[in-house]
Amino acid sequence: QVQLVESGGGLVQAGGSLRLSCSASGSIFRINAMGWYRQALGKQRELVARITSVGSTNYAESVKARFTISRDDAKNTAYLQMNSLKPEDTAVYYCHADFAVRGGYWGQGTQVIVSS
Numbered sequence: 873q874v875q876l877v878e879s880g881g882g883l884v885q886a887g888g889s890l891r892l893s894c895s896a897s898g899s900i901f902r903i904n905a906m907g908w909y910r911q912a913l914g915k916q917r918e919l920v921a922r923i924t925s926v927g928s929t930n931y932a933e934s935v936k937a938r939f940t941i942s943r944d945d946a947k948n949t950a951y952l953q954m955n956s957l958k959p960e961d962t963a964v965y966y967c968h969a970d971f972a973v974r975g976g977y978w979g980q981g982t983q984v985i986v987s988s
Contacts, residue, residue, distance in 0.1 A: 874898035874977055878967050881982030888986070889955045894967030894979055896948040902972035906943055906950040910963035910984075917966065921952060934960075957986045 880892040896903060907922035921931045921941035929941055940953040950967060967979035 874900055874969075874971055874974055876967050876969055876977050876979035878965065878979040878982040881965060881984045883985045883987065884957055886957060886959055886986055886988050888957050889953070890957065890984060892952040892954065892965055892967075892982060892984075894950045894952075894969070896969055896971075896977075899974075900948055900971060901974075903943075903945070903948060904970040904972060906941075906967065906969045908941060908950070908952045909966045909968060910961075911966070911981075912960075912963040915963075920965070923950065954984070957984075959986045959988045962986050 875897050876894055878894050884890055905922055905924045908920040909917050910920050911917040919932055920935055921939055923929045923941045923943050938956045943950045962985050964981040964983050966981045970976050
């Protein structure tokens with residue numbers, strides 16, 4: 873069994889920054905891709921950023937140049953640095969990881985609220 877735990881969400885003013893963390897624990901052989909998704913109220917969950925095991929990244933157009941995804945494999949942790957936050961970034965942010973053998977898992981989500 874594996875578990876993903878997100879942290880770092882909160883309330884921030886527009887233009888501010890937050891750093892989200894996603895830590896994996898349990899019986900881990902290898903983590904392939906890790907990603908951050910978000911779901912705003914009344915909207916579908918969408919991909920924000922994704923990073924592969926070799927460090928290739930891709931981002932939603934709406935967050936390019938503002939958000940940066942990274943990972944520390946020694947700590948089984950992924951990060952999402954969010955700068956220049958906008959009210960439209962308000963959402964619950966979810967971590968997703970593809971574990972070798974075990975498949976994909978979701979975290980419980982962390983709320984980000986950006987006030988104008």
